[in-house]
Amino acid sequence: MKKILLYNSGGGLGDSIQLFNLILSLQKHFKSSEFFYLGAHENHFQGKLKEFNINIKTLDLGLKYFGFRWWHFLVAKKRFIDLEAKKRKEKFVPKTKKKSIDQELDKIDLIIDLQSKLRNTIILNKIPHDHFYSSTYGFKFCTKKAEYSSENHLENLSNFLNTNIGISKFSLNNLEEKYKSEAKRLLPDKNYIGFSLTQGNAYREKSWSINKFMDLATKIDEKNQVPVFFINKEETELVNKIRSKLPNALFPEHHSNIACPALVTALASRLNLAISIDNGVMHMMGLANIPMIVLFGPTNSEKFAPKINSIQILDSKTMYKSKNINSITVHDVFKLI
DSSP: OOEEEEEEOOOSHHHHHTTHHHHHHHHHHSTTOEEEEEESSOOGGGTTTGGGOOOOEEOOOSOTTTTSSTTHHHHHHHHHHHHHHHHHHHTTOOGGGHHHHHHHHSSEEEEEEOOOOHHHHHHHTTSOEEEEEEOHHHHTTOSSOOOOOSSOHHHHHHHHHTSOOOOOOOOGGGSOHHHHHHHHHHSOSSOEEEEEOOOSOTTSOOOOOHHHHHHHHHHHHHTTOEEEEOOOTTOHHHHHHHHHHOTTOBOGGGGOSSOSHHHHHHHHTTOSEEEEESSHHHHHHHTTTOOEEEEESSSOHHHHSOOOSSEEEEEHHHHHSOSOGGGSOHHHHHTTO
């Protein structure tokens, strides 16, 4: 496997963080392979998540929202071939070697489709390849029949490739020491409970009431635990509202010159517990593998909850037969602490 391409249609930071363990496992197994990422959105591994040191290159076909436009079907293959031809030209390949180089460059050895939208899969399948893995339409697009489960891509890929791919999990050792040192400076003690309450995407109402969060934090404050909030500094109105009711609350990121997702994970490692809605910060905290309570409303808790050892999930759909996350009460959460 010289070239392996991973495709993901999700655009949030959380969508990318959920791929960390899969990428690390594949890279450990296929040590000599070159890994590429193609997404409907930007490559966060080289952008906002670069401090996590998940090294995967971007396959840039110049098609924004790749897979979400039917006309991409007409140009995906040509864009890929043109991109590879440009690489060939930049390498000054001699004509005598053209045929072997064409065979090497003008295809992907393995395409891994990590979503299940039929249109996106059909378009992705236009990129020249040897092996194609996808769970779309009951795994019908896979180039090989095998035993597949619906959830575990790593297990599926082991069966697909007839090999045993071991699990490699993200560790805090992946972080540079400066983020861990900064987290210890900002949170030097051991009696902290973290809160993440804002959602990045307003497409679905995933936010639990700010008043409920403050009521819960007040109860925690009364038990001599320090509430720690993970909120962007720009959310001044929200920050001021919380400060007015909870003067002991901390906002550690606001006091650092190296604030970034990697710092959030390092800070999370200093918490006794984290309480969050379904958002990107939830996934950053999950990388620290700490005890968590996560609240879900309209989104799928089985699909999106961090896969960690100590997590308690409150899902309004199973508890109250409602997609309204605010069906969950303060008491529901507090009794789990």
